[in-house]
């Protein structure tokens with residue numbers, strides 16, 4: 015029972031002490047959560063989306079609770095890459111945890127400019143390029159729903175970064191494996207999925223949409239079976255590692271994603287319910303392996319019995 019479990023996993027050249035990450039946009043840059051958990055218990059902190067210039071985000075209301083989940087239309091509000099480097103990134107540099115920066119853009123040039131700016135920052139361990147945000151009018155999901163566009167962004171960012179490159183995929187497509195293959199062919203080191211599913215909720219008292227923007231991204235336990243299915247499909251279609259997310263609340267949920275083929279997992283909406291979830295999922299994953307005499311957590315990846 016005292017056997018130690020090897021919790022290390024790799025995303026390209028990036029070695030993580032365990033497979034549990036924070037999902038972008040649900041953990042800010044970690045500072046707010048550091049009052050609740052020790053960040054060094056995580057595999058990595060994935061920051062909220064960072065763009066070239068400051069983005070104001072969308073009008074309120076931009077959050078609505080739904081059955082077993084939530085809709086959001088934040089719109090990637092952020093202060094821009096320079097302010098990020100001068101603020102959150104400096105703080106993250108003092109923390110004992112790898113930092114993966116989530117990159118957003120309205121155009122290929124903007125993604126490239128952010129990646130170029132982050133190249134000289136030693137605190138940044140890897141980039142996660144978000145080609146899947148449903149909440150911005152230009153860019154965002156438009157890149158993640160077309161193979162040529164997904165390939166173009168990946169190729170352009172790959173050309174300017176030597177850091178491990180993770181591309182975040184949209185579930186709002188007919189066949190996610192085509193997009194995964196397209197970004198793998200252009201040099202992505204890993205893919206992460208899923209981003210939110212496009213959804214809508216209407217207030218029956220006012221007849222108005224619950225979100226000012228009418229539609230938004232659905233996240234939380236409601237989307238987990240869709241996410242597990244997509245992780246399974248993508249992991250069978252590509253050779254690069256998959257980071258799985260979508261509704262993870264417990265260590266058991268994380269195990270499910272790994273069995274489906276994920277090398278690492280990310281916890282998102284659960285952070286709003288209980289800010290200690292990431293840390294307890296990491297501990298629970300280790301306990302799951304120890305109780306079953308699994309020596310390395312990586313053995314779970316793709317171990318689903320069909």
Ligand SMILES: Cc1cc2nc3c(=O)[nH]c(=O)nc-3n(C[C@H](O)[C@H](O)[C@H](O)COP(=O)(O)O)c2cc1C
Pocket residue numbers: 037038039040062063086088090116144147182208209210232233234235237259260261262280281282283284
């Ligand atoms: C409020 C909110 C903000 C988000 N912001 C981002 C973002 O900036 N970049 C990104 O790639 N994904 C963003 N996401 C998507 C999450 O990272 C994640 O892919 C999705 O919510 C599914 O995981 P979950 O069900 O555990 O939340 C956001 C999600 C939420 C709920």
